[in-house]
Amino acid sequence: MPPHRHALLPFAVALAGVGFLSLMDAFMKDAALLIGAYTATLLRAFIGAALIAPIWLARGARMPSRSVWRLHWIRGVVSAFMALTFFFALTRLPLAEAIALSFIAPLIALFLARVLLGEVISRAAIGASGLGFAGTLVIVGGRIGQGQFDSCMALGVASLFLSAVLYAYNFIVIRQQAQVAGPLEIATFHSGIGGLVLLTLAPFLWTPPSADALAPLLAAGALTVAGSLSIAWAYARAEASALVPTEYSGFVWASIFGWLFFREALTWPTLAGTALIVAGCWLAARPARTSAIPAV
Template sequence: MSTPAPSPTGNATTRLLPFAAAALGVGFLSLMDAFMKEAALITGAYTATVLRSLVGASIIAPFWLWRKVGWPTREVFKLHLERGIISAFMALSFFFALTKLPLAEAIAISFIAPLIALYFARVLLGEEIQPKAILASILGFIGTLVIVGGRIGQGEFDSDTALGLASLIFSALLYAYNFIVIRRQSQRAGPVEIATFHSGIGGAILLLFAPFLGTIPESEALLPIAAAGALTVGGAMAIAWAYARAEAQALVPIEYSGFLWASLFGWAFFREAVTLPTIAGTALIVAGCWIATRK
């Protein structure tokens, strides 16, 4: 008796699952940004960032312990420590920027991180920079200027905006270097272990500054922070699941749906309007990223 041929509909559904998971993960992380902006405005970016890291670690750590994989080797732990330190200040500077800038604007400008990562990969990994990567970087830079120029043209460029942009660029630089560390990490450890040490070490590093920056969290901020911690873990795991089942080059464009989510959540949470320069600048940045990542 012959085996029935697999259903074309079933195969198509299976192929679409990684894309659906990636889109869900990006949506989770964009919603997390909205909750974190709300919490940071209430109780301060430092306190909100520390508590989010600790909540995330408390959620994911039991899964890592349950798997009983043992403590990472010294070399792997050094990678966890390096990324934990980087991500701690990356997150703090990004969430601080959210208190100064509209959500969609901040997400759009943060898209320059993959373009910066191309140059870090050249310096740190010895990868060749192709001409298309240079073109992509130019488009990304022009897109950022368009967004900033739109603010200047509308007379909304004040000291708070400048501080937010400086913090966001600093975060994007750390995020770009973070890509290099993630690449090394992913070859030595699984996603549950990476997520556990990422949140745990990041929170522990930031706690060192509690005597200088810490404040007693406002009760109204606790629910948004808890939601942000849970969404961080859910988003990271969904994206890790997707990238394990589909090529990165196919999934990368889904990352840019974060701008659409940010526009929606920025309006729903804070009644932030999306300006035409922001849309135009985002289109240039995304075009640059697409040119850089396509074969």
Template sequence: MNRNPHLLPLLAALLGVGFLSLMDAFMKAAALAAGAYSASVMRSAFGTAMIAPVWLLRGGRWPKMPVLRIHLLRGTVSAFMALSFFYALTKLPIAEAIAISFVAPLIALYLAFVLLGEQIKRKAVIASLLGFAGTLVIIGGRLGRVESDIETLKGLAAILFSATLYAWNFIIIRQQAQVSSPEEATTFHSGVALIVLGLFAPWFFAMPSPGALFDIAMGAALTVCGAMAITWAYARAEAQVLVPIEYSGFLWASLFGWLFFSEMVTPTTLLGTVLIVGGCWIATRSDPVPPMTQPE
């Protein structure tokens, strides 16, 4: 029987990306209403309150210093990654912001080689380049209609900064997943981000309205679910196998954009989607086992 050992991790990663894409829709509404900083702080607060009791009830203990350092690093990187992304969402359409952020998996593929020593397989390179080409088609079809004013340029700068941190976050997740449970990783992911962002609260925080708080609470719940699913996946498969799945985020964004914002799918979006799905299909194929001609 031909089994794909990466199937379950791939499905978990796909589901995790879906959760996080839906979170983006809720958080854009919250960021527009309350500001990107206040929305980010409250999301981390809600997320910590949701996942910390689960971690403690499952016997969670304070991690040792080497593991704690990884938690602190990921939480700090994630805090500014999320803040810059939510700020970009207030300046750019959600689908365009997500499409531009797809440069992160391509960067992460090679960071995994440099930082983790993972061997880059040929099909992983082809898959990532194919997926990246799909995002370029989508960006070319959509950004041509956006006026290049100062606010748009701010959004582009923010999303590119966020994408760089996102690529680094891929590598940290891979390291973190090897030494901690999904509950522990997710607890510290939200908790550390809350502490880091909270340092600036005296100058920038304003309590969101009840409607914005609801959107933030939904975003926090989806963040917890997405983070746990992705952490579980990265503990069971290499980064180069899971990275192309990140491109499915645009498919999720197209769905949620249509459901929540009545965004229509353009021909360039369809073409880009075909390229992205093709890249994911190449990455998830199992390598055939060559027959042995002699006993070894």
């Protein structure tokens, strides 16, 4: 294979992985609208575990140590509620807007890394956060200006922001996990523990699933595994800085799938707000050129 084609392959696989996960979001929105966000999220977790665990076992799985178990449990708890709040938000917001607002998670992660890992916050990160915040105001303000921001949508935005905070903390845990466990092990315990955590809420939130929700749930489970493995494969073969831009293709995918699945129109405030958020993420990802701001 020519060198340039070899270099482009991880980028293409990462792009496909983001597409798989965006399509998964569309199927999950469909399922959540049919049977509720909780039931759909719980079943997706167990379907994902059932699909990935046999692959992990077939590749010579070993049970993790106590310290690794702790990381798996922490991420399982965090990701369980991260997914539940995100998929609930999808039932209240257009798919593209939800994806756009979720892009603030990397910016939140910068500040969590300072608090939890002692990393230094650069001046660029402060400016990036300002752009990200401005972007969210543009998106939400566009809805208010159109008279479409009711209590139902406000609940969706609040749920989305909570999911973004949990996703940001999820970044921190993933960074720790990746140093002590492989992608298949991480994916297996991520889905399995997440499902067990959500199962504790079944007496309060469970609703019997309808037959027409089975197909989108199975599709969502398979796409979750395909997307996660594709991204893990790509990031193992190329630098993260080269692949980060593929994450923002999720907005394009979401816009396409939102229209195809739900006939959701794309608005100019959403486009403008997304541009500001992505610009903030790009600014934060650049190598620091100015002195860092020490924590007080």
